[in-house]
Every structure is written in C-alpha cells, then in structure tokens.
Amino acid sequence: xxxxxxxxxxxxxxxxxxxxxxxxxxxxxxxxxxxxxxxxxxxxxxxxxxxxxxxxxxxxxxxxxxxxxxxxxxxxxxxxxxxxxxxxxxxxxxxxxxxxxxxxxxxxxxxxxxxxxxxxxxxxxxxxxxxxxxxxxxxxxxxxxxxxxxxxxxxxxxxxxxxxxxxxxxxxxxxxxxxxxxxxxxxxxxxxxxxxxxxxxxxxxxxxxxxxxxxxxxxxxxxxxxxxxxxxxxxxxxxxxxxxxxxxxxxxxxxxxxxxxxxxxxxxxxxxxxxxxxxxxxxxxxxxxxxxxxxxxxxxxxxxxxxxxxxxxxxxxxxxxxxxxxxxxxxxxxxxxxxxxxxxxxxxxxxxxxxx
Numbered sequence: 545x546x547x548x549x550x551x552x553x554x555x556x557x558x559x560x561x562x563x564x565x566x567x568x569x570x571x572x573x574x575x576x577x578x579x580x581x582x583x584x585x586x587x588x589x590x591x592x593x594x595x596x597x598x599x600x601x602x603x604x605x606x607x608x609x610x611x612x613x614x615x616x617x618x619x620x621x622x623x624x625x626x627x628x629x630x631x632x633x634x635x636x637x638x639x640x641x642x643x644x645x646x647x648x649x650x651x652x653x654x655x656x657x658x659x660x661x662x663x664x665x666x667x668x669x670x671x672x673x674x675x676x677x678x679x680x681x682x683x684x685x686x687x688x689x690x691x692x693x694x695x696x697x698x699x700x701x702x703x704x705x706x707x708x709x710x711x712x713x714x715x716x717x718x719x720x721x722x723x724x725x726x727x728x729x730x731x732x733x734x735x736x737x738x739x740x741x742x743x744x745x746x747x748x749x750x751x752x753x754x755x756x757x758x759x760x761x762x763x764x765x766x767x768x769x770x771x772x773x774x775x776x777x778x779x780x781x782x783x784x785x786x787x788x789x790x791x792x793x794x795x796x797x798x799x800x801x802x803x804x805x806x807x808x809x810x811x812x813x814x815x816x817x818x819x820x821x822x823x824x825x826x827x828x829x830x831x832x833x834x835x836x837x838x839x840x841x842x843x844x845x846x847x848x849x850x851x852x853x854x855x856x857x858x859x860x861x862x863x864x865x866x867x868x869x870x871x872x873x874x875x876x877x878x879x880x881x882x883x884x885x886x887x888x889x890x891x892x893x894x895x896x897x898x899x900x
Contacts, residue, residue: 575809603634672892709887731781750836
C-alpha cells in the first residue's frame with residue numbers, strides 16, 4: 545500500500561468521506577468542516593490517501609506539511625501530519641507511510657501531529673474519555689488510535705485535558721466592582737472585526753509562552769473565525785481593557801456540535817440557513833474556545849473576573865453546560881477556574897512526536 549496524493553475532486557471526496565466509515569454508527573465524533581478542508585486543499589496543503597490497492601478502498605488519510613514558524617518554536621525540522629484518520633486495518637500501514645515520507649524528505653528531524661494545520665488551531669488525539677462525545681474545535685477518536693501511535697514509538701507531547709462544567713444548578717459569584725481603571729467589554733457583531741484584532745494582540749502575547757504556539761496573523765485569524773458573526777452570542781465574548789489597552793479575554797461560542805454531526809461537517813449556505821433558523825436550539829451548551837491574559841498582567845486575578853462574568857452570562861442565557869478546548873496539564877491556574885465552576889476533565893488529550 546502506498547500514499548497517493550489527492551489531486552482531483554474525486555480524491556478529495558474520498559478524503560472527506562473516509563470518516564463516514566471510520567465512525568459509522570458513532571454519534572460522538574464531530575467531523576471537521578468540509579468547507580475548511582476543501583479550502584486547505586485549494587490552497588495547496590498536501591493531502592494523501594492510503595488505499596488497499598490502486599483505485600481501491602480507502603483505509604486512511606493524512607496531510608503531510610511543514611511550517612517554518614513551528615520548526616523555529618520547537619528548534620527542530622518537523623514533518624507535520626494532520627486530519628489523520630484510519631480504519632483499524634489501516635493503522636499500521638498509514639503510520640508507517642507517514643514516517644517513511646518524513647525520512648524520504650531528507651531534511652526532517654522529527655514527525656509531529658496530528659495537527660490541522662498547527663497545534664494552536666486544532667488537532668490532537670484523545671487518550672481517555674471515549675464514552676463522552678467530542679465537540680467543535682476538539683478531537684475525538686477511537687481508543688485504537690492511541691495504541692497505534694504508541695506502538696510505533698511516538699511519545700506524547702503537550703499532554704492536556706478538555707473540561708466540562710455544569711452551569712445549571714451552580715451559583716455564580718455575585719457581581720464585584722472592577723478595580724480602578726478596568727473596563728469590561730462584551731462582543732458586538734457590528735464591531736467584530738475590530739474586536740477580533742484586539743483579541744489577536746492578546747492571544748499572541750499571552751500564548752507566545754507556550755511551547756506549541758506559533759503567532760497567528762490577521763489573515764490566519766480571519767480564516768479561523770469565518771462565520772463567527774452569525775454564530776456569536778455577544779454575551780460570551782468578554783475582554784478587559786485599561787486605558788483602552790486590552791489585557792485579558794475569553795471567547796466562547798454556542799455548541800453546535802450536534803448540528804455539525806447531523807450535516808456531516810457540511811456547513812454550506814443551505815446548512816447555514818438551517819442553523820440560523822434553529823440557532824436558539826443550540827444555545828443550551830457552550831464551548832470555551834480560548835482565553836488569555838497579557839504577560840505583564842498575569843497573576844492579578846483578571847481571568848477569574850472574566851470567568852465569574854462568563855458564568856453569570858451563561859446562567860442568564862439559559863445554558864446548562866460549558867465545555868473547554870484542551871488545557872495543558874502544566875497550566876494548573878487555567879484549570880483551577882474550571883474546578884471552581886464544579887468542572888471535571890472530559891478527555892485526556894495529547895499530540896505525538898517521533899524523532900527520526
């Protein structure tokens with residue numbers, strides 16, 4: 545079996561449809577958005593299929609790409625792989641083919657993934673919590689994925705957990721006066737582009753300390769938040785400023801995972817109209833996508849202020865549950881806020897690396 549590059553729409557269709565077989569009858573897997581995968585393919589991201597024979601059934605898929613910024617961050621030349629899915633019989637040949645492709649490149653030191661397209665965008669493998677469903681912007685996979693990577697000598701990197709917190713039945717703290725000079729802001733769909741640029745500034749400064757994070761450009765953020773305007777609940781985008789300078793933020797969205805599962809990841813125009821017509825149905829649960837504090841302002845309780853305000857807004861909006869994308873196990877301060885809400889780890893989470 546060999547990897548074959550996706551060069552036409554038929555191959556792209558096979559790439560997208562593989563998850564229908566890997567996760568047949570599995571209601572917990574949230575597929576990546578098809579529009580985004582197609583855009584990456586059009587932009588030249590190398591995508592590959594593993595078939596049981598030429599022109600035969602697809603057993604696995606992956607991207608094989610590189611990123612100079614990530615190489616500089618890790619201090620190694622990384623062969624990145626992502627959007628990686630495989631049937632159980634396809635596990636060994638696909639992972640072996642990824643390693644061989646990295647060796648054949650001749651200039652790579654290590655294999656790292658799965659990422660789509662970078663760890664600070666999405667990707668990863670869950671290592672526990674398989675009984676709990678996945679959600680948008682997070683991973684879900686069968687338990688045999690963990691066995692497959694680790695039997696090939698991959699080691700875990702940036703181990704983390706996703707979190708789930710009850711909202712209904714938990715009392716948020718009472719409203720407290722803000723310290724002098726601080727202003728609290730909420731999302732505003734009319735000013736969303738300007739607000740996202742403020743968030744990008746805070747995101748790059750606060751997350752730059754993390755070992756996996758590479759700086760997000762304005763164009764990167766625009767692509768990653770495309771469609772946010774019609775999805776945003778303005779009360780769940782919060783940030784603090786002092787003298788008009790942004791210092792801390794939190795961004796949540798309504799959890800539309802069940803809708804994405806139902807439409808098989810196809811959020812085209814027709815699905816968007818259906819989602820708009822029924823969006824109140826998807827304002828029972830929420831996902832915390834990202835939060836951060838500018839480095840010079842850390843340790844002063846600002847994220848706790850935002851967390852308390854978020855808790856109050858979730859309660860006021862009728863939400864019952866909050867899920868969070870992965871939080872590193874080396875970041876107990878961030879996890880403490882979820883514990884304070886009565887939360888618990890949901891999925892164990894990791895990326896994988898193998899030295900060549």
